[in-house]
Each structure stands twice: as structure tokens, then as C-alpha cells.
Amino acid sequence: MQQKIAVLGPGSWGTALAKSLVENGHDVRLWSHKEEPVQEINNKHTNEAYLKGIELPKELKATSNMAEAVADVDAVLFVVPTKAIRSVAKQLVAVLETKPVIIHASKGFEQETHKRISEILEEEIPSEKRQNVVVLSGPSHAEELAVRDITTVTAACEDLEQAKYVQDLFMNDYFRIYTNTDVLGVETGAALKNIIALGSGAIHGLGFGDNAKAALMTRGLAEISRLGVAMGADPLTFIGLSGVGDLIVTCTSVHSRNWRAGDLLGKGHNLDEILENMGMIVEGVSTTKAAYELAQDLNVDMPITETIYNVIYKGQDVKEAVRQLMLREGRSE
Template sequence: MSERVTVLGAGSWGSIVANLLDQNGNHVTIWSRNQSQVEQLNQAHTNNKYLPNFKYSKTLVATSNLTDAIQNADSIVFAVPAQSIRLVAKKVENRLEQLKLKPNIIHVSKGLETTTSELLSQVLAEEIHIDHRKSISVISGPSQAEDVARKDITLVTAASDDINAATHAQKLFMNHYFRVYTNTDMIGVEIGAALKNIIALGAGALSGLGYGDNAKAALMVRGLAEISRLGTTFGANPLTFTGLSGVGDIIVTATSHDSRNWQAGYQLGQGKSLDQVVKNIGMVIEGIDTTKVAYRLAKKRGVEMPITTAIYYVLYGKIGIKDAISQLMLRDRKSELDN
């Protein structure tokens, strides 16, 4: 299977996805707004801001011209930050109409749109007309860019409402170190992918405060329960949250020091302000915006999410981390199986 594939976004994940697709035998173009980054990828085959010392495929082509990027594309992969999806999708829609193209649309981003609380697939469906796309699907799961760059064993899910679209994405991405399963529960996959970043912030904060493995395990398990409670109100299959895009992604993101969300939580646990943390990391920390959206959705839908609420209060200066932990631990007694 060989296609012309465009990857939009040249951060750590987007550039590694582009490299993987290139190595799978596709003709890949990666788009970035940053011309100096484009020149570095084309000339030195490096992307030093995001993955220092990694050498990208020499056949991978980078451009800052969006029209050139999507010319003749069979598939377009969105790998830009969640809050940029709508803006980029609007521009892509305009080019697709001009070029009379109808590609497969795939996104590999993780988050929820803050202004609308929508899933990213919903944003894409709203902005890219059905006449200009064959399908929409998502690739998600425990997949740190650094591990994929090393060709470490990685398993993810390709999800779409259309099983044929999920199967197409599966074939496009899968190789000997990157195994892809299919799922038709796109809602569950996207919610799990987005909300696990909240739990990663909490896990990092616990580590920054000096708590051990017991506390982190408790956070991940009870955090997963919250994600499932909210997800099922959207019609998601609860079993999805026990899979790769749920518990799998939580384990990786909440334990890996390569995770920006874990790093952000760790610095918060050490006493740094949110502004300091954002400045220190210097890249998008999806969990910050996602916490705000999840808190809002929980209130709107009447879903109990005490961990998410505590992290929201900490992030936005309503309570200190130690007080938030105390309040969580001293909540009323209840059954583990209560919804």
C-alpha cells in the first residue's frame, strides 16, 4: 500500500508520524508554518527543537506552502495542536475546494476544543465539507514520539465511525514495530486520548511532591474511572477505556518523563507557577486546556469527576496542591463500584 500522504504539523509527534509513513513506502510531505524548520528538515534531515539527534528520512519532503503540501494528497494527517485544528482545517477546506480533491482525513492529535468542548473529529467534520473528504478517522494510543523514533514496539488504535476508514488508516500506519488495531468507537478513543493528559498532570505533580508508586497507581485507576464515567455519557463504549487509547495511554503518559504533561505536573508539584511551567517547557501542554474543558463538561452533564476538579482548581489558582490532595483523600466513604 503506497499513497501520497500529507502530514500537517512538524512537532515531535507530527514529524515522527511523517517519518514512519515515509518508511512505510508512502510519498510523504510534511507541512510547517516555520520556514527555518522546513529548511532544516529538507537539508539536514533534523528537527532539533523537538527531537535532537534524530535523523529523518531523506525522502521526506517539508514545505511551508499549504497548497503545495496537499497537492494530489490521497490522505491528509492532522498533527497540529488541538486548539489549532479548526483554523488549519478551514484553510485545508479552501485548498481542497480549489484543487477538487477528496482525500481521507486522519488526525493524530489529542485534546478537546476549548471554545466548543467538541471532539477533534467533530471540528474536522464541521470545517471540511463532506464533498471534500472520503472519511475521518483517528490514530491514538500509548505512543511517545521518542519511543517510535527508536522503533520501539508500539501498539495503537485506528478508530472511525466507518470501519473501512479505520481499516484504511490501519494499513497506512502499520509496520513491524508499529502495530495498529481498529475500533469503531471513535468517541471513546478521542475522549480517552484527550482526558488522559489530565491524569498525567496529576501523576507528575505527585512525583514532584515526592509521593510513591501507590499514590500514582491510585490516581491512574480512579482517573480512568472518571474518564469512563464522562465518556459513556457521550455514548462511548466503556470497554474502549480499558484498551490502548484508555488505560494504555494513561500508563505511558502518566509515567514517562518524556511526557510534557507529566513534566508540567512535576514542576507544579515542586512549587512552580503555571506561567513558569508553560515558559519552561516551551511547547504545547494539551492537558492544561483539556482540564478546563473536562471540568466544564462534568458540571454540564452532572458527572462526578473529583480528580479532574481538583486539578482544575490547582491549575487555575483556586487551591494549593497539598490541600487538593487532602480534600480528595477525605471525601465521603463510598463503594469502589459506584458510578
């Protein structure tokens, strides 16, 4: 059944998801707060700044008018940076007239509050103006989904029927969706893997090989699980698509901007310059601070996260940070 869906955010992932929804026969409107990508998508059927070389369906319509984007919608999909979630949600509430399912495919924690994205959305969008919030997350590069490369992710919601609704929206022969009820675990794994991806990139930039990368990913997963379980997540979630799956894809691919940022850090580049030239938000940088503070509050041991925090926020030399990490007191796995 065709559904009317508003996709908020014309970045690479938002555009790729919108493209997939259109290919599934849905009526999709892609919202941007800037007019330039709107004109390009509507007139040229491309979004070169984020998905270079990809032709978008002519049926995909873009708009910078929020009311127009969400008129009569069945679902609203948030794909904006974490720092913009709250403000965009406020804009949505001001013009929303239906009671849609709210979906988000963003990854991170809010600074200062350390709240997950679903918590922010539930705070800002009153229950009388929405159905449940569903999280869409897993090992997925926009560049690959956009060319119909095989991709699998998780739709998580405490109400399994709502998760199945989102599963049905996206499922096709190249995009497979699994359901899950552990929203906390899925969101935590999605956010924290970006920190480990920064470290994986730095390891590569420093010239270390596969042994080091495997060690970092394995021990990184242990840290993600420890913090997630301390927050109330199901430990099994972290061996699924939104845990180890997302960790693998983000820590091993040049498509990952977190990996690329870490790689440049390892090669000695200045962080401010890296972020300025990246062209897209590197969520792992802000997530590192939030996770470090959460770990302190919950008394969770996260040595890799603490090391990356020291490099990013305290200016510690990357090589010295790795040396100190390796020379910590020996312990049991």
C-alpha cells in the first residue's frame, strides 16, 4: 500500500532512504532547510554534494517548506544531525496535522543532556501528535544503498507492530529490514560505534595493520556493550546488525566519515581542519564527549573511549595515547 512519507534531511543517508522509498512505490517528500538542494533535486534529479553520480527518481519531490513536506503524511523520517533533532522536531510540531509514525535514522547522543534521539523526539512531539518512535539503524553506507547494493538494518520499537510497519515500508530485493524491541540498545550501538571508527581510522593513519584494527574493534565492542548494559540495554543487541554489524562497516570503510576523520588524525592533521574540510557532520566527535561523560556518571570502564576523548578534547598526541593504552595494567578478557 502506498504511504505518504516526509523525509527530513537531504544528506547522503536521507537522500538514499528517500530514493529507496520512492522505488518501493511510496509518495515521498524530502525536506531541506536550504533551497539549493531542493532546486537541484527537483530540477536535475541529483544531489551531487552528498550522492555524487547518482540519478534520483523523478517522482522524488523536495521542498524547503515544512508544512508542505508533512501535509497528510503517514510517516515522518528524521535524518538530520543529532544537534538539529530538537529544533527540527519543534518545526514539525508547529505544522503537523496528522498523527504519523515517527522514524529516525540518525546516530548520536545529545550534548549536555546525553539523551538518545528517540527520547528527544518523544519530548518534543506530544503523544497526541504522533504514533510511536521507530529507530532505523544498522550497517549501511548511503553510497551503496543508493546503487541498490545489498543492505540490511534493524527497525526498533517497543511496539513491535510499529517496527513491522517500518519494515514493510523499506523491504525490497536489495534492502532487508529486521525488527527489534530494544530501542535503547539499538540507539546506543549506533551512536557508540562512531567513536570506535575514529579510533580505527587513527590506527590506520598511524600505519598499524590488521592485528591492531581487529583488537580495537573487539575491545571497542566490549566497551559499547558495557555502557549499553549499564544503561539498561539487552546485551544480545550488540551482537546484531546495530551492534557488531554497524561497527564492522564503520570501522573498515573509506565511505565512513568517522573513519576518514580518524585516519587524518593519525596522520597528524589538525582536528578543526579535518572537520572543516569533511563537508558532513562527523558524529563520533561529539559522541565521544557524551559517552565519556556517561561512562564517568555510570562508573563504566571505557579505556578506548577515554583515550579518544583525550586526543580530541585534551590535545594528547595520538601515538602517545596508543602507547599508554597498550601499557595499561594487564587484565582478564
